[in-house]
Amino acid sequence: MRDGDGSTLLALFAVFAPLSLLSFGGSNAVLADIAQQSIAVHGWTSQREFADFFALSRAAPGPGSMLVALIGWKIAGISGALVATASLYLPAAVLLYGLSRVWGRWRGSAWHSAIERGMAPIAAGLFLSGGLAVLRASPGGPAVWAAAIVTTAALLRWPKLHPVPLLAAGGALFAVIAAL
Amino acid sequence: MQAQRSNLADNPAPAIAAVGIWRIFGAFLWLGCTSFGGGSAGWLYREMVLKRRWIDDQTFLAAMALGQVMPGANGVKLSVLIGQHLKGAPGAAVAVFGLLAGPFAIILAVGAVYAGLGEHAILHAVLDGVAATVVGLTFATGLRSAWKGSPGMLPLMIAAVTVLCVGILRWPLIPVVLALAPVSIGLAFTIPRHR
Numbered sequence: 446m447r448d449g450d451g452s453t454l455l456a457l458f459a460v461f462a463p464l465s466l467l468s469f470g471g472s473n474a475v476l477a478d479i480a481q482q483s484i485a486v487h488g489w490t491s492q493r494e495f496a497d498f499f500a501l502s503r504a505a506p507g508p509g510s511m512l513v514a515l516i517g518w519k520i521a522g523i524s525g526a527l528v529a530t531a532s533l534y535l536p537a538a539v540l541l542y543g544l545s546r547v548w549g550r551w552r553g554s555a556w557h558s559a560i561e562r563g564m565a566p567i568a569a570g571l572f573l574s575g576g577l578a579v580l581r582a583s584p585g586g587p588a589v590w591a592a593a594i595v596t597t598a599a600l601l602r603w604p605k606l607h608p609v610p611l612l613a614a615g616g617a618l619f620a621v622i623a624a625l
Numbered sequence: 626m627q628a629q630r631s632n633l634a635d636n637p638a639p640a641i642a643a644v645g646i647w648r649i650f651g652a653f654l655w656l657g658c659t660s661f662g663g664g665s666a667g668w669l670y671r672e673m674v675l676k677r678r679w680i681d682d683q684t685f686l687a688a689m690a691l692g693q694v695m696p697g698a699n700g701v702k703l704s705v706l707i708g709q710h711l712k713g714a715p716g717a718a719v720a721v722f723g724l725l726a727g728p729f730a731i732i733l734a735v736g737a738v739y740a741g742l743g744e745h746a747i748l749h750a751v752l753d754g755v756a757a758t759v760v761g762l763t764f765a766t767g768l769r770s771a772w773k774g775s776p777g778m779l780p781l782m783i784a785a786v787t788v789l790c791v792g793i794l795r796w797p798l799i800p801v802v803l804a805l806a807p808v809s810i811g812l813a814f815t816i817p818r819h820r
Contacts, residue, residue, distance in 0.1 A: 465696065467802050470770070472698040473763060477791050478798035485795075493749070500752035501735050503759045506661050507728020508698045514729055515736045523733075530729055537697030538705045538721050542714070545691060545706055555814065560694045563810030565770060566780035567802060570787025572767030576760040577792040585753035592754065596761020601768065609661050611758050619754030620747050 453521045454528045456487065461513055461532035468537060470568025472510035476575030479513065480582055489520045496583040504612060508534075588622070644679055644711050646719055652677065653704055653723030658731070660700065669703050680710055700724060779816070783809045 460482045464475040476499075483489045490498065495516075502512035510533060517529025576593070583589045592615060600606055652672065660668045666689060674685050688706035695702060701721055708720025742748055771784040783805060790801045 463799055467799060468696045468698065469802075473766075474696075475798060476763075477795075481795055481797070496756050497739065497749065497752045498736075500755040500759065501739060502732055504755050505728060505732050505735050506659060507657050507725070507731070508700055509759070510698060511725075511728050511732045514732050518733055518736055526729070526733060530725065534698060534701050534721070534725060537695065538701055538717075541692070541695045541697060541702055541705050542709060542717055544695065545709060557690075557694060559810050559814035561690075561813075562780070563813035564694065564806065566784040567787050567805055567809055569767045569771035570784040571791060571798070571802070572763055572770070573784075573788045574792030574798075576763040576767065577788075578795075579756055579760050579763075583753060583756055585750075585757065589753050589757040589760075592757035593760040593764065596758050597764040597768070600761060600765035604765075604769070608759075608762055611762070612755050615754035615758030616751040617754070619750040619757070623747055623750030 450521075454524060457517050457521065457525060457529045458532045460487070461529055462536050465533050465536040466540060468533075469564045470572065472508060472533060473575055474568050474571035476510070477571065477578040479510075479516075480575075480578035483516050484582060489516050492582040493584050494519070496579060496585070499579050499582075500616075504616070585619070588619070592618070646712060646715055649708060649711055649716055650719040650723040652679075653708070653720045654727050656700075657724040658727035666699060666703060669700065669707070673707055680707055684710060777816075779812055780809070783812075 461479075464478055465472075468475045480495055484492055484495055495512075498512040498515040502515065503509045505511065511530070513529040513533045514526040517525035517527070519525075521528070580590055580593060596611065596615070600611075656668060656672055670685055673679050674682060685707075688703055688710075691706065692699060692702035701724060704720040704724045705717045708717035710716070711720075739748075771781060787801065787805060790796045790805075791798050
């Protein structure tokens with residue numbers, strides 16, 4: 446791993462910190478832009494690497510968006526991983542900390558309800574866009590699209606399915622197909 | 626300090642003993658390392674409210690409500706608010722640090738193994754399968770919240786425009802959200818809630 450020079454670290458911060466403040470509905474919401482910036486704009490990862498990092502970060506414990514640590518680590522070593530992770534999580538955390546202190550006055554106001562209802566469809570649209578970005582980056586082709594659609598349908602039908610066995614089943618199925 | 630801590634709850638939780646900073650760190654470190662499948666609110670609820678009884682239901686729900694209107698990863702947001710409730714700014718800081726430290730170390734270790742394996746056909750196939758399943762989870766969440774999060778034709782159109790701009794045309798997310806958010810919030814403000 447190379448050690449990060451200042452401009453690489455600054456670029457990681459400049460990409461991820463603004464996204465932190467726009468990740469309404471969770472950091473899944475900015476996945477589409479993380480993909481676009483990492484693959485097309487900055488060339489930090491190939492499509493293959495992005496899709497693999499995405500899968501690795503979801504198979505590991507913790508927030509799924511921890512894939513930014515892998516992106517930072519790949520281009521700038523441990524300092525890149527730290528800067529990318531801090532940039533994606535800390536700005537939103539600090540903003541929330543500051544706002545929670547004045548929250549008592551806002552609770553139940555018309556604005557609170559309007560923000561909540563107004564941001565919900567945008568967050569939903571961003572979630573779907575993030576999924577599309579991963580499918581586009583994945584070199585697995587039509588099989589990956591088909592498996593994603595089947596999983597979507599299964600989860601809409603049976604919402605209580607636990608994600609971990611599903612991930613294991615998905616990985617195992619593709620391993621068997623590849624081995625044959 | 627007391628005033629700021631009790632913001633989240635209408636009644637500051639009684640009978641809940643002060644929790645030391647190291648115990649907060651340890652609890653969130655454990656949560657971070659065990660929250661497979663995305664650090665969900667359900668995990669935090671079980672650990673903080675049901676098991677350890679560090680906060681009560683009302684405080685947890687208030688934190689969820691605030692988290693819903695703010696940006697950020699959901700587990701991180703809840704950790705900030707619960708940590709703050711338990712021990713002010715230091716509590717919030719150690720909660721977030723604890724939650725992220727384990728997964729950060731684990732993902733780098735996993736990444737190192739991945740880099741060491743290089744071009745490995747079965748490994749790539751497994752990762753493709755995992756990615757496909759996770760995309761299915763993401764789609765299901767997005768579709769369900771587009772449908773249930775705020776019912777009505779206008780919100781569905783906002784969701785569709787978001788998918789068109791960001792997901793299909795691949796426009797940069799930041800200007801799209803900055804343009805759509807005021808419109809969508811304004812609509813929600815002027816149109817009364819349909820129930």
